[in-house]
Amino acid sequence: MPKEAHQFKAGSTFRQALDMYRFDRQLRLLIFNQIEKIEIAVRSAMVSVMSKETGDPFWLTNPVHFANAAKFNSSMQKIQQEYSKSREDFIEHFRNTYNDPFPPSWMLAEILPLGVLTRIFENIKINQYRKKIAKEFDLNIPVFTSWMTIITVTRNNCCHHARIWNRVFTLRALLLSHYTRPWISSTVQQGRIFYTLCIIKYLMDAIVPSNDMTSKLRWLFIQYPNIDLRAMGFPQNWEMEPIWQ
Secondary structure (H helix, E strand, C coil): CCHHHCCCCCCCCHHHHHHHHHHHHHHHHHHHHHHHHHHHHHHHHHHHHHHHHHCCCCHHHCHHHECCHHHHHHHHHHHHHHHHHCCCHHHHHHHHHCCCCCCCHHHHHHHCCHHHHHHHHHCECCHHHHHHHHHCCCCCHHHHHHHHHHHHHHHHHHHCCCCCCCCCCCCCCCCCCCCCCCCCCCCCCCCCHHHHHHHHHHHHHHHCCCCCHHHHHHHHHHHCCCCCHHHHCCCCCHHHCHHHC
16 A cells, blocks of 8 residues: 555554554664764774874864865864864863864864764875774775765664664665675665664674674564564574674
């Protein structure tokens, strides 16, 4: 039945609709919890690698380290906005103590959204530095950039309470030709939340190899046995995919 008809399917109940809503909310919370860890790890990797390689504590706001001036200026506008509105104690302390226009990168990066950090990463001038950052997650530069974009969009959907569980996603992820850690088979199709969950799991395995993401998903599905996993892009025997074992 087309959605434009605004009619319930035969046999539908209010309880089923409520369960779908509750399941989607729990799924968003699970995803957001994992992305939070990824965001911290990406921020830490960028600051650590760039501070060490450049020897410049203020590299984030120094144009010499970036390839494209227009993109740098765009990032600086975002940085200025975040810095101006921040009321974090460590930012207030810096403003009240020092005369520098911006704090060092390890402080400034703490208040920047993941999307801004991704754009900054893309514009880093020296390719070897970007390689080292991506390598922290067992990825190359193009795939790391692609996956961070997908993670950012997913994070924003979760933050704005958008439906996740059976959504069709338009973004397509770039893939590695060779994976250094377990991934999924080539038969798994992109476009559904399962594929995004696989990306999140791969990153989490690089960050916290002993993570419990698989068991958390299993428990969620036990709580909501009527949810159609096929609508989420889950293949049959999904737990047999290398990344989920």
